[in-house]
Amino acid sequence: xxxxxxxxxxAGKTVFDSTHHVELAAHNATVxxxxxxxxxTSSNLLTIPDYLFGDDQHLFLxxxxxWDVYTGTMVSGGTYTDNxxxxxxxxAYEVTxxxxxxxxxxxxxxxxxxxxxxxxxxxxIDDLNTTSTSSGGMNQGPFNVANAGNNVSxxxxxxxxxxxxxxxxxxYRTSGTTVNLQRKDTxxxxxxxxxxxxxxxxxxxxxxxxxxxxxxxxxxxxxxxxSFEIMVAIPAQVFGSITSTTxxxxxxxxxxxxxxxTDDQQQYTAGHPTETHLTYDSRTYPVKPLISIGAEGTTPxxxxxxxxxxxxxxxxxxxxxxxxxxxxxxxxxxxxSVWTLQYxxxxxxxxxxxxRQGYTDxxxxxxFDTMASKALFSIAEFGDGA
Amino acid sequence: xxxxxxxxxTNGDEIIDTSTAVETLIKYDSIxxxxxxxxxxxxxxFDYDLPxxxxxxxxxxxxxxxxxxxGSWNVFVAGSYGQxxxxxxxxxxxxxxxxxxxxxxxxxxxxxxxxxxxxxxTYDIYVKGQTL
Numbered sequence: 001x002x003x004x005x006x007x008x009x010x011a012g013k014t015v016f017d018s019t020h021h022v023e024l025a026a027h028n029a030t031v032x033x034x035x036x037x038x039x040x041t042s043s044n045l046l047t048i049p050d051y052l053f054g055d056d057q058h059l060f061l062x063x064x065x066x067w068d069v070y071t072g073t074m075v076s077g078g079t080y081t082d083n084x085x086x087x088x089x090x091x092a093y094e095v096t097x098x099x100x101x102x103x104x105x106x107x108x109x110x111x112x113x114x115x116x117x118x119x120x121x122x123x124x125i126d127d128l129n130t131t132s133t134s135s136g137g138m139n140q141g142p143f144n145v146a147n148a149g150n151n152v153s154x155x156x157x158x159x160x161x162x163x164x165x166x167x168x169x170x171x172y173r174t175s176g177t178t179v180n181l182q183r184k185d186t187x188x189x190x191x192x193x194x195x196x197x198x199x200x201x202x203x204x205x206x207x208x209x210x211x212x213x214x215x216x217x218x219x220x221x222x223x224x225x226x227s228f229e230i231m232v233a234i235p236a237q238v239f240g241s242i243t244s245t246t247x248x249x250x251x252x253x254x255x256x257x258x259x260x261x262t263d264d265q266q267q268y269t270a271g272h273p274t275e276t277h278l279t280y281d282s283r284t285y286p287v288k289p290l291i292s293i294g295a296e297g298t299t300p301x302x303x304x305x306x307x308x309x310x311x312x313x314x315x316x317x318x319x320x321x322x323x324x325x326x327x328x329x330x331x332x333x334x335x336x337s338v339w340t341l342q343y344x345x346x347x348x349x350x351x352x353x354x355x356r357q358g359y360t361d362x363x364x365x366x367x368f369d370t371m372a373s374k375a376l377f378s379i380a381e382f383g384d385g386a
Numbered sequence: 387x388x389x390x391x392x393x394x395x396t397n398g399d400e401i402i403d404t405s406t407a408v409e410t411l412i413k414y415d416s417i418x419x420x421x422x423x424x425x426x427x428x429x430x431x432f433d434y435d436l437p438x439x440x441x442x443x444x445x446x447x448x449x450x451x452x453x454x455x456x457g458s459w460n461v462f463v464a465g466s467y468g469q470x471x472x473x474x475x476x477x478x479x480x481x482x483x484x485x486x487x488x489x490x491x492x493x494x495x496x497x498x499x500x501x502x503x504x505x506x507x508t509y510d511i512y513v514k515g516q517t518l
Contacts, residue, residue: 006518007391009404014518015391016410023411023512191452191510193411235413235510252396268416282393285401287411289514294446373472374446380411385399 005260016280018260021235023193025285025382026052026248029230030199033207033220036359040217048214051248052234054190055241059271060182063118067091067108069177070159078143078161084129085161086117086169088179090142092155103152105142108160114184117164125172125179126164188269190238193287195319195380198345199227206342206354208325218322219359221342231319231382233287236260237268240278249283250386257282285382290318292378296371297355300331300339304355308379311349317386318348321378327371328358336360341377353377409515416454419471420506421485424499430486432471435479438516442475450512451481470507 004018016022027049034044070087074080078087092105115128141160149155172179194209194216205222218228240259242248260280267274280286291309298304311318320343328338340358345351390405402408414436422428439445453470471483489499 007404008517009406009408010390011407012517013407013409013515014412015402015404015408016412017518020518021413023413189454191454233411237413251401254396258393282401285395288402289409289411292447292514294443376446376450378411383395383399383401385395385397385401 003263016260016286018262018279020279021237021277022280023233023287024236024239024281025231025233025250025287025386026239026242027232028250030227031218031230033218033222033224033226033228034210035223035225036219036221040212040215044217045212045215046217046230048192048194048216048232049246050214051242051246052190052192052232052238053214054188054234054238054268056185056188056269056272059185059269060116061185061271063122063180063182065091066120066178066180069172069174069179070157071173071175072144072157072159075144078141078159080161082163083168083170084126084164084166086164086172086179087159087161090145090155090158090160092149092152092158094152103149103155105145105149105155105158107141108162108181116182117162117179118182119172120178120180124182125169126167128181129163129165185269185271190234191323193233194322195231195233195287195382196228196322197317197319199229201348204346206344206356208340208342208358209322210359211326216322221356229317229319231285231386236279236281237266237277239281239284249281250285251283251383254283285386287380288382289378289380292321292376293353294374295341295353295377296374297329297339297341300329300337300357301333302355305344306341306353306355306377308351308353308377311351311379313349315348316381316384318351318379318381320345320351321376321380324375324377327375329369329371331357334360336362340371343377351379411512411514412516412518413510414513414518415511416508417511418506418508419483419485420504421471421483422499422501423485423487423489423503423505425486427499427501428504430484432483432485433476433480434483436481436511437479437513437518439475439481440478445473445475445481448514448516450510452510452512454508454510470509471505 006017007015009015029046031046032043034040067088070089090105092103117125142158145158146154207220220226261276264276265274266277293308295306328340331337337360338358342354344354392403393401419432451473471485476482485505489503491497
């Protein structure tokens, strides 16, 4: 490195420097373990805070093309039912596929993606509502299409209905008004690491993690409703983007300490301004791996044991990296049954990894195996007081 | 400690002491890899310099190569073609991403590859216990 600070351990290995981002603890919580094949409830779930996925996810890309507001005769099914709705004209064009040419009229925005609407002078009006159902006003349409859409001209008077979160759009429903749609930059999203450990020092059993959107929960194979501590770690660059109003400095939120920073020309998405990024912060706990192994369950239906490594006896809490316990392979002999790798926790200094039947998935989602190679399983400490 | 860097939390409990063999997990890089299905049109492998990697076992035990554009938060895999390129140890300090493979029509029938048949993945790379 050509600038900044670099700190080594006793073996000459890098502990942190001003170039690379140390994985730092940023959030902790306690959840109750979920029994196998039981739907988790609120006490079982931990919602990973939005800010742990990085601030770049909130940036917006350049606005797309303008959409003219439709002021023609509204037709059945396209009638305004809410003052937050706005009719925008369809923008059809021709495509050729397999030798045939036909018109298409893309929806004004995509499902499950964050968009907002601006006026022609680039003033932000409101976010588009992407959470309500279609009947509640997502991009409905196109309406008023002539001749079942055989030609581009059939869409001349067609329109979609869009809906904003909270702004009354009636003042924008006038001829000559244009709006444009601006999409969030999704090219960078942080990947939180989830570390877990049983609360009880006498816990003995297997546990693994599952994910539901941005909620996580621990499957406790003992079936005894044990509680688990969760520590969420993120790269320092993401840690540094968290606003000061959140309690993410887990060592006590002291207003002082030592930070390592990159130079001021760093950016992670094209839309982000160049700035310094954090690479280390003494005001929280770094991940300190003790032992680790790359592992993959071989055959569903056949038990396997993996030795991660030996741990010395210690009163300092150890934590298991849970991210890759998500992966499974189907057991073809049992309908919707999957096998997963699970931590087998005997004590704070005796932890190994087992390949066992994980759960059944009646949704049928598990027809696709997700574990296709080795992944990292690790035991770490975060600090004597963590 | 006779030398090094040591910190404590507000309760006086030690967080880190660099006079020991303490290791941290470090996000080393974020990269994008595009490989061709057919080597006639471009590279089907990509070699990447990764500090300290010394064997396939070492790669598996001390590194995370995480796919970040395969759909959702919970996607990892080195070695799973379809969810990312297989990643293997190549030589001291070098790993290899391997692409290539057959091309298919829209209906799943094999067909001749063209220069448009490429695969693209982005990765976050984490290392532990290395000299950077």
